[in-house]
Amino acid sequence: MGGIKRWPQDKVFSEYIRTRDNWTCQRCQKYYNPEEPNKRMGLHCSHYYGRGKWSVRFDPDNAVALCYGCHRYLGSNPADHLEFIQKRLGKEKFDRLIERKNIIAKRKDFLNKEFLNELKLMLENENS
DSSP states (O other), X not given: OOSSOOOHHHHHHHHHHHHHTTXXXXXXXXXXXXXXXXXXXXXXXXXXXXXXXXTTTTOGGGEEEXXXXXXXXXXXXXXXXXXXXXXXXXXXHHHHHHHHHTSOOOGGGTSSHHHHHHHHHHHHHHHO
């Protein structure tokens, strides 16, 4: 939960995940009102495979909205985190996520204006 640079693409992707998950922690179901700027920061875009794995950094199956407490808990309890993500995705989707995680990807594939625009379109579609 720190140490890796956040790019504009990360900000848009985080907003997309939290919007997709209805501004609700997917573990404890606590709702965060996106209209309250000081509260919305308490809901994180949590990655199962860390943001250093470029092939799945912006993969919606690899990210979920979690409150600070649930994010910390799952980050400190790998077995529970694995069980949580497997239950959320199901075996088949989780196995495909593992395959995508093992693909070699470079940040230049994602840190460009075209990809940023794709993410903005995903967010826009989620908001409509």
